[in-house]
Amino acid sequence: MFPISLASALTLLAGLSTIVAGPTPRQNGLQVINNCEVSGQVALTFDDGPFDYEGDVAAALGDQKATFFLNGNNYECIYDRVDQVRALHAAQHTLGSHTWSHADLTKLDEAGINSELQKVEDAFIKILGLKPLYFRPPYGSYNDLVLQVLAQRGYKKLFLWSEDTGDANGESAGYSQNVLDGVVGDFPKPHLVLEHSPIQSTSGQVLPYAVPRLESAGYRLVSVDTCLGGNGEWPYEYIGEPGTPDGSWTC
Template sequence: MPKQISAARRSSMVGLLTAASLALALSGCASYDVTAPADARADAPAADVKAKDAKDTKGGDAGGDVDCRKAKCVALTFDAGPSENTNRLLDILKENKAHATFFMLGKNHIAERPAEVKRIDAEGHELANHTWSHQILTEIKPDEVKRELSRVQDEVRKITGKTPTLMRPPQGRTDGTVSEISKELGLAQVLWSVTAKDYETTDSALITKRVLDQTKRDGIILLHDIYKGTVPAVPGILKELKKRGYTVVTVSQLLSPAKPEPGMAYRP
């Protein structure tokens, strides 16, 4: 049985499940919890809210803290790396003082590029899980789902000493079983509201336009640092987002003072 959720979450679930573009609906199973970042912040336990406010009063932490209850935030995320393009992307993010969440693949990516994984972590970005080999989790057995996720957890921990708390299911496809396994592994599920479909074009100007046309407050932007046209689009995206008053954050910053809840699916 799905657990009881707040009215805000129920509202988010209804909107989410009725959206035509919602990848979750492809699974045909809605026996899991879904919430939006704004609802997660509103539902944050009082203790977490007080702790967040106390930290803000002191000027934030050493890495700089953002309060997305007040700021006009948008989360920037990159899937399926690291790749040969990741170091250039990290240079761009550093130049723009922006941080992102990296949903990384294991096979041929984390396993082959541990130096990039270390750099992502060292420069204050968020390490996250995109499975070992990009299998569609709703189409494989539970033991395989667990293996796809846990292998990434183990490899990232071995490289950085940190274990991801976020995962993105390939194609956004999840169901009750995937959610339960994610919960067991301590992983919240993160979907998106903005996609440039950068896997189908190398036109950086088009990628930029698609992102900017879709971005709204509390959005989650999906890009891939493995594709040729994506990284060259990032400087223009960041410049225009800043011009429009957005603060670019990681997914966990977007949710704060709430903490990512294992098994929960987050989507604006």
């Protein structure tokens, strides 16, 4: 074995720590996240809103926090849900982009990807005065071009998940409850769970069942920026004061 200096050894160990502990940096610092990193924490994430049940999801969470990856015009136009979006933000849930129309970005060219991102960013800026820096791709589908465009637009994280409750795939509430029972039994390992707020059974049946069980197991329910520990950051870029709805706030 060849001798190495103490400085070299420390450099090597630091590199190994980066490889093991954190997600791999991609495309100028943009990171793909598959799971949370902080022991004893679960990030429940809700895609495809805003729709009718965001308030019900928040009520089922109580004082716990979650993440909502919002579309601009999917189940409903985001400009028709301004009060809902602002209420989620005021309650300190984290809000991220899920594209404008829930498009599969891998099927679009660069201009199409930029359009899907720009329109939902414009809505965030009008409603909150903030540009989102966290993103979840519809269907979990992305490629190198998607990563390149996200990085060029300043995004920090692309989020996937460790568990899918299957609610958007037509699975029963019981199936979703069983998925979350598996998380309960895995304490204290961290988890990043995919759910969908427009599915009524998620807020009406699954969360009232699962949230107390997760809490009793010792889990803290947090937003994705919290569950990454030191690898998280403020998930927005401040642009200015929120706007006032007018005739241009349409889909």
